[in-house]
Amino acid sequence: MSTLQSSEACVGWKTAERFPPILIQATRWAGAMDVTPDAIPVIGPVTRLPGLYLSTGYSSHGFGIAPGTGHLLASLIDGSQPLVNPSSFAFERLGYS
Ligand SMILES: Cc1cc2nc3c(=O)[nH]c(=O)nc-3n(C[C@H](O)[C@H](O)[C@H](O)COP(=O)(O)OP(=O)(O)OC[C@H]3O[C@@H](n4cnc5c(N)ncnc54)[C@H](O)[C@@H]3O)c2cc1C
Structure with missing residues (x-):
């Protein structure tokens, strides 16, 4: 995990602590992204x-x-x-x- 990802997860977790449990914010995401070889649609x-x-x-x-x-x-x-x-x-x- 890179430093940036690590600090993003930390900020997300601190934000989640301020909400009631029913509104817990996801701190991780995974999925496929549609990217072409030249990054142009x-x-x-x-x-x-x-x-x-x-x-x-x-x-x-x-x-x-x-x-x-x-x-x-x-x-x-x-x-x-x-x-x-x-x-x-x-x-x-x-x-x-
Ligand atoms: C993590 C993340 C962050 C993003 N952030 C931004 C942002 O900040 N700003 C921005 O502009 N864009 C952002 N995007 C990109 C944006 O979400 C996509 O470019 C956009 O949703 C593409 O729209 P679409 O309608 O082409 O495809 P999709 O939104 O993927 O819609 C395709 C739909 O087709 C359905 N489907 C697939 N196969 C079938 C099938 N065989 N039969 C029936 N249905 C099917 C899927 O279930 C889906 O509902 C982000 C994407 C991701 C993953």
């Missing part, structure tokens, strides 16, 4: 599977950028002008075809 179609669109790989920033990513994905699906160039987010850039 995948937003758009999978060329070899027509009709399949991906929106993933947000590396723990998916809530904050959801309005923009949702808008981009919607425009790629309905064929309207995208707000940004979608090529940076293409699934195929990762070497899959």
Whole structure:
């Protein structure tokens, strides 16, 4: 456990002590995160599977950028002008075809 993680757990535990037992705060978390090899999301179609669109790989920033990513994905699906160039987010850039 790194120093940072250790001090975060300590702060979390001290905060938990101030609440009644029913509101005990979790001090540890484990789970899978969606991270791509280049840490840039995948937003758009999978060329070899027509009709399949991906929106993933947000590396723990998916809530904050959801309005923009949702808008981009919607425009790629309905064929309207995208707000940004979608090529940076293409699934195929990762070497899959
Ligand atoms: C610890 C942690 C902290 C984070 N902190 C932040 C933050 O501070 N700010 C921020 O912007 N983002 C944060 N994120 C990232 C954010 O939570 C995600 O980017 C966002 O939730 C992704 O939304 P989503 O709808 O694409 O996927 P999800 O929220 O993962 O939703 C997918 C849903 O599909 C369901 N599902 C999966 N497979 C199936 C199946 N076969 N059939 C039916 N249902 C299925 C799952 O149960 C789930 O409910 C954090 C993520 C983590 C893990």
